[in-house]
Amino acid sequence: MLRPALLRQVTNAYRSLPKPARHFLREVTTGRPFVTLSPHLPIAIHGAFQRMSERPDDPLAGGAYYEFGLYRGYSLWFAEQISREYAGADFTCLGFDSFRGLPASAVDGAFYDTGDFAAGYDEVVANLRAHGADFRRLRLFEGFYGQELFEALAREYDFPPAAVCTIDVDVYESCLEVLRFLHGRLRVGSIIIFDDYNDMGASDEHGERRALETFRLAHPAFSLRHLRDVGPEAAVFEVTAI
Numbered sequence: 001m002l003r004p005a006l007l008r009q010v011t012n013a014y015r016s017l018p019k020p021a022r023h024f025l026r027e028v029t030t031g032r033p034f035v036t037l038s039p040h041l042p043i044a045i046h047g048a049f050q051r052m053s054e055r056p057d058d059p060l061a062g063g064a065y066y067e068f069g070l071y072r073g074y075s076l077w078f079a080e081q082i083s084r085e086y087a088g089a090d091f092t093c094l095g096f097d098s099f100r101g102l103p104a105s106a107v108d109g110a111f112y113d114t115g116d117f118a119a120g121y122d123e124v125v126a127n128l129r130a131h132g133a134d135f136r137r138l139r140l141f142e143g144f145y146g147q148e149l150f151e152a153l154a155r156e157y158d159f160p161p162a163a164v165c166t167i168d169v170d171v172y173e174s175c176l177e178v179l180r181f182l183h184g185r186l187r188v189g190s191i192i193i194f195d196d197y198n199d200m201g202a203s204d205e206h207g208e209r210r211a212l213e214t215f216r217l218a219h220p221a222f223s224l225r226h227l228r229d230v231g232p233e234a235a236v237f238e239v240t241a242i
Helices: 004-014 019-030 041-053 074-086 121-130 147-156 172-182 207-218
Strands: 064-068 092-097 138-142 162-167 186-194 223-230 234-241
Touching: 019 074, 041 074, 041 162, 041 186, 041 223, 041 234, 064 074, 064 172, 074 092, 074 121, 074 162, 092 121, 121 138, 147 172, 162 172, 172 186, 172 207, 186 207, 186 223
Parallel strands: 064 092, 064 162, 092 138, 162 186
Antiparallel strands: 186 234, 223 234
């Protein structure tokens, strides 16, 4: 359960959010297991969907929500729930995870152990089904992130443009592979939420922050605008150039 001070802070923040977000408060106060380790994430995800829905060009149409790093599936569940309000029936929420926890990291091994945040595929599916997820709007992809995996997936599935992306992969190597995969699927106006951008001391030498800098050096035309920080670690960006 959350510490009382943090619970009060989250409660106040969630009062203005759609009904699915308030589910988190019921779960965490009763000690039930289907909660997020990042209570700020639903706030960031809702803000991204709301921003996209207010644009005149309707960027959610024909697009998808991408999430990398599912843990037990809560934030993917939340995105699917609110996508019903903001996007059409053909909108898809795509979840990617090893379902075996974090990989070994040469860069961030001092901060995380191999296998951290592991939740199995069957556990995630059971959580999503138990809480009413619509699997006509959901698709899960299994494997450690890398060129081989993403190329294999792309041969089997026609990935739509990425409208909103949540990257919650913690370590440098994983985040860099995700950004490489997303590059051809992002559009100007796409929103990327980095859940751990300000983790590990907000250092450019580690984690998602380092991965983004490495990616930018390799793709100098690629540009982001920082929209806001959410919670102690997450940062939200909008793509301004590909």
